[in-house]
Amino acid sequence: MRESAGLTVADAGRELGADRTRISNMEAGRLGVSTERVRTLANIYAAPDSAYVDALSGMAEERGKGWWEEYRGTLSTGALDLAELESHAVSLTVLQVVYIPGLLQTEEYAQAVFRQSVPKLSHLDVQRRVSYRMQRKRVIERTPAKSCTFLVHEAALRMLFPGADGQRRQLERLIEMSEQEDISIRVIPFEVGAFPGANSSLTFATGPVPQLDTAALDTAHGSVLLDADTHVENYRCILCRTRDISLDAKDSRDFIHKVAKQL
Structure with a gap:
């Protein structure tokens, strides 16, 4: 201004x-x-x-009144910013290639992911991060739920972070969540080949006005929030093109069923 x-x-x-x-x-x-x-x-x-x-x-x-404030001082500012961003967003679009999106993870899956952190986390730190991730799911579990689209690559469906049985339970959770009215899960199969944003782990938060649209990148050093017009437009384009090559909601649900049966 x-x-x-x-x-x-x-x-x-x-x-x-x-x-x-x-x-x-x-x-x-x-x-x-x-x-x-x-x-x-x-x-x-x-x-x-x-x-x-x-x-x-x-x-x-x-500002300063969200549930995430109880974790301030124990988790990174970037992690808290992501929860605040999700809370204020009108809608969310998430792209994940290797991991199941955090908002859809089971507790078992999240524990397996955090146990792979470098440097290695203590048991208490793992549990704190898992608890925080589970609380972030309020945005999709409340009524009415926030409108969310999850673009998930086939690689994420097949990576066995919690082992075969744990992954099967995670996929069953995806199927369950995909049946909610405000949640759309779209699978990007291997057969589509290369696509824009294949190296991205991205949450795009649509703000109450376009000037507050924000892209949150998940990196090894935590979440990085980008709100410059050029960045936002680039990631908006990436998600639009990725959505176009993904399976529709019904075919995605059938695809997840198929992968779960193979485990």
Whole structure:
């Protein structure tokens, strides 16, 4: 908003009665910002999009009140940011190639994944991360559930993280979840070959307004959130093209059934 208004950080500081360091820290997310201050800044910048201002104000009002706050100090900031992003999103689209998406994982599967972490996690750290992952599932288990599309590669269906029996139970969980009205699970079979985003582990959160659309990349160092227009548009395109080459919901359910029977 400040840049669109043609103001410098120093200009904004003078208008707000704050030093430029405070403005910079608010913009970088290093300092919290109140709903009142969001609206004051929007007024200073003559922001024309009231829906955008309302969405930002709503986020500022809820900041620090989510269930994930009980894990602050014990889990990474990136992990907490992902749960907060999922909570605020209007809808979610998830692409996973090697893993079953976290929101669909059984506790058994999640434990097996975290036991493969490097450096190795203690039993307590594994349990803490599993508990956190299970709580993230609130966004798809509440009523009404958040609209979610999961694009899952065949490789993820066949990787035996918890062993054959555990993987079968995980696939049965996918089948069960795929029957929910607001959840769509789409399988990308090996036979489609190469596709855009094949190296990605991605959650795309559609915000209450387009300016708040965000792509969250899952990396070895944790979640990385991207909201620059170019990044968002690139990942939006990747997901659109990947959805086009995936099986539809019914064929995906049948495909998962087939893989489960082979275990």
